[in-house]
Amino acid sequence: MIRRRRRLALAAVPLLLAACGGGEGDGAPTEAGAPSDEATPHGYVAGAEELAEPQPRLVLAEAGGGEARVLDLTTEEVTPLDVAADGLNGLAGDGRYGYLTADDGTVTVVDGGAWTVDHGDHAHHYRTAPSVVGEVPGGAGELLGAHADLAVTALTYADGTVVLLDREALDGGEIAEPARVDAGAPAAAVPFEGRVLVPGAEEVAVYDRAGARVGAVAEPCPEPAGAAATRYGVVFGCADGALLVRAEGDADEAELTAEPIPYPEGTEPDERARAFGQRPGSGTLVAPAGERGVWTLELADRAWTLTETGPVLAAAAPGDGATLLALTPDGALRAYDLGDGAETAATEPLTEPGAGAVIEVDTSRAYVNDPAAGVVHEIDYADDLRVSRTLAPGLAPELLVETGR
Template identity: 50%
Template sequence: MDPTVRTHTTRRLPTALVLVTALFAAGCAGRADGGPEPAATESSATPHGYVEGAREAAEEQSRLLLGDPGTGASRVLDLVTGKVHETAAVPGAAGLSTDGRFGFFHTDRGTHVVDGGSWMVDHGDHVHYYRAAIRDVGDLPAGRGAEVRSDATVTAVTDRDGRTTLYDRTALEQGKVGPARTLGDGHAGAVVPYGEHLVALTGDDDSAKLTVYDREGAPVASPGATCERPRGDAVTRRGVVLGCADGALLVRAEDGGFTAERIPYGRDVPEEERATAFRHRAGSDTLTAPAGERAVWVLDVTDRAWTRVRTGPVVAANTAGEGAPLLVLETDGALHGYDIATGRHTARTKPLLAAAGKAAAGPGAGAPVVEVDRSRAYVNDRAGTRVYEIDYNDDLRVARSFDLDIAPGLMAETGR
């Protein structure tokens, strides 16, 4: 089915207006380049959006968290300055995820947390962008296979057995792992903080029941929805998307309560062609997921519609959102662009990666990814020890490449 495609601007938002109200405090002293952050000027009123120890900027302060699965070395690449910052080695790291600020390196022994020092706060009608010190925070006991999801106040960690532990995210902002609270077990997939609550699927992998907890862990809502064979989740402006065998379940906070709406595929989809891991630009309502070996699913959450785009052999995919091209890294090592509405192939880079198919052994194997922000896309080249920056609004032009001293098999973007 063909969704209605809406255009959107890719311009960065201007600096937020100064109002007299405080947002929150986070103690991240220092500057990314090692120098001190300028002290806040004393005044009779705290500027709107002020964050202690951080510096506000007019544009996204994007940084890439990078890890070498072979040596355990990790780095943070500042995409504004082009500088590379060394962070603590994480031996055995086989996975990397992020909540937009913190990087979570997953090993068999636990999850190491790195503060990427860049993030955004979305107030709906305007956005604040911040930069602060890059630093190692500490370790969470959850090991490989753990799912980590956060909002501004809580970080939920769900292990492979469905046990979920809650951490105070403001403690992470202060550079430490704070006390933990146990939410319980029996969760199928990640527990997702959303709307000052926690969205979870309880039960087994065959059929799980949607449950909403308050922040103390008490069940407060059960919209009566179930999800068969749940895999994958994403938070959008429209709500939380949960991947199910028949499509997706959209969970929304409305009028003090919660609703659940099914978004079916509209066709019979074999198990191997299901969408099981979503990727999208932060803040976007357009999700992508591989649809078997030679196609990509695009879910338009606004229109509640799925589109299956036929492509070449898929390694990784992403999109900036409505009106932007679908970006697909294929086994020829090149990044390809497709028009989502028509499925037409629109652009192709030169081969960026050698033997991309072999590098795509799956999550945890250092497979390449495509990260997308408001104006650029990024592709990590493990074998070539570099990262490519792609201008997807200019026929996939390679805007920059960054040579590194590690093999960046793991990559995630912060500051969005």
């Protein structure tokens, strides 16, 4: 999902992660911080340090210029980035990398230098130095989003072009583009179980990692917009609701099935979800519902809930099944009970209305940008939305994604 100046923004879509195949001692670091040759954990990259806890960082940029930085949320260290492109207007994230878009369509790939590989019963956390990997030549139309697994990143453009990037090459500090796919219409391409899924009005097209079409899932998704990768499967936003694509069987040979999750009766067209916010690892998705409020989609229940907040600048959910966070037009962050829709806490205004508001959320904190003041507010959402820190990265943070979660 793309962060754009003066446009609605939500939490970043997380990295969809492969299964871990390890035995005893898998991922145990050596004294130098690297795993032994006998047991290299999935997700490890040469030169990276493995740690016991997540290493969250923020990739930040000023819209309209070419200045970008990485803020380490543990040490508060700020790393300037040498971004060649000018006229930055958007930022997407996949858990490790940030994809900065410029007015000419160029995408600058930024390595946030921190990532987590989640295997369900355990996780691996890595850290290395932030850097600029390189540039991807622009496609026709704006970049709609970036989604990734451990093998490929899929960049989706407004003209229906899907650009696949090799993740091993990215991890090695290089740009390698195995394929460009013409999906025919704007959609959202998501890598899943060794393949790449692209929804359409009649079916979900299935491509291999080299860009060749290898099949389809016979379930329509009219007017696709928005996507999220979750442990339940891949969710696509459609005009009539959501479409959940799941896999059964071994990864590369798994059978794909799709399950529609329709909107409640009476939902108006302008109230549909067009971009999903999600805490990494959570099965709770949120999306603005036009001027009425915010949708929450609980995948465990296959159910939509509408919280009538009125219009919002941005929304997110901690994933506890009970709480919704929303930035309202007055610039205040508010918490709502998903059960009855009641407001349970609120802050003073944290950002100026219409300033490109963003909420990023992880397992313990939320981050709200205030470009006019040049700061990012860290919020303890479990403590009545207490502002725990106000961080100054040295630029106007209009574009923001979190990595390392």
